[in-house]
Amino acid sequence: DAKTTQPNSMESNEEEPVHLPCNHSTISGTDYIHWYRQLPSQGPEYVIHGLTSNVNNRMASLAIAEDRKSSTLILHRATLRDAAVYYCILRDVSAGANNLFFGTGTRLTVIP
Amino acid sequence: DAGVIQSPRHEVTEMGQEVTLRCKPISGHDYLFWYRQTMMRGLELLIYFNNNVPIDDSGMPEDRFSAKMPNASFSTLKIQPSEPRDSAVYFCASSLGSGANDEQFFGPGTRLTVL
Numbered sequence: 220d221a222k223t224t225q226p227n228s229m230e231s232n233e234e235e236p237v238h239l240p241c242n243h244s245t246i247s248g249t250d251y252i253h254w255y256r257q258l259p260s261q262g263p264e265y266v267i268h269g270l271t272s273n274v275n276n277r278m279a280s281l282a283i284a285e286d287r288k289s290s291t292l293i294l295h296r297a298t299l300r301d302a303a304v305y306y307c308i309l310r311d312v313s314a315g316a317n318n319l320f321f322g323t324g325t326r327l328t329v330i331p
Numbered sequence: 332d333a334g335v336i337q338s339p340r341h342e343v344t345e346m347g348q349e350v351t352l353r354c355k356p357i358s359g360h361d362y363l364f365w366y367r368q369t370m371m372r373g374l375e376l377l378i379y380f381n382n383n384v385p386i387d388d389s390g391m392p393e394d395r396f397s398a399k400m401p402n403a404s405f406s407t408l409k410i411q412p413s414e415p416r417d418s419a420v421y422f423c424a425s426s427l428g429s430g431a432n433d434e435q436f437f438g439p440g441t442r443l444t445v446l
Contacts, residue, residue: 251431253434255435257374261437261440262335262422262424262438262439262440263374263422263424263435263437264436264437265434265435265436268431268432268434270431306374310431312429312430312431317362317379317426317428317433317435318364318376318379318387319364319376319435320376321366321373321374322373323373324373
């Protein structure tokens with residue numbers, strides 16, 4: 220499976236935008252880019268996913284580089300409730316499998 | 332829907348005892364996953380089922396671990412005998428399908444402590 224590289228930790232001030240980067244230089248053409256996050260003492264939860272085009276939903280935006288070797292999760296206005304570990308995951312949907320391989324993720328700290 | 336339900340939420344047992352973790356997936360979901368999370372190894376997939384059939388159990392650490400899914404609404408993960416190194420948070424997740432839009436929904440986890 221193609222791997223992803225994320226910074227171990229990041230900080231943001233409350234109500235400011237946050238850009239969480241992810242490198243995936245070995246991504247294949249059939250890999251989707253998924254983001255999950257894990258709030259303290261909870262199970263992971265889905266945030267957003269995309270293939271080639273930028274994506275927006277109520278939680279966040281996903282910006283995908285033109286060569287697809289990197290992507291950025293954007294939280295437009297960080298709140299204290301956004302403090303979590305954010306995981307960038309590649310999923311090869313063509314393989315028919317649905318299992319997720321979590322890396323170490325980025326621990327986001329939101330400063331009041 | 333109540334989401335993925337796991338029980339118990341916390342389990343403390345002694346080394347050598349049998350431990351059974353339970354999971355009720357979201358109704359209508361065809362896929363069920365068991366994950367384990369530790370500080371050292373992070374979040375790792377143990378096994379997953381499709382339509383109650385185990386598809387990939389390559390993540391199961393050893394023969395002491397077994398998982399079953401007798402019907403679409405129930406799954407168990409059993410450890411026998413348990414060891415201190417099995418202490419971890421065990422998550423169950425389910426998804427509707429295996430398509431790109433099929434996100435996984437995770438339960439709250441079971442925190443297992445083996446003394």
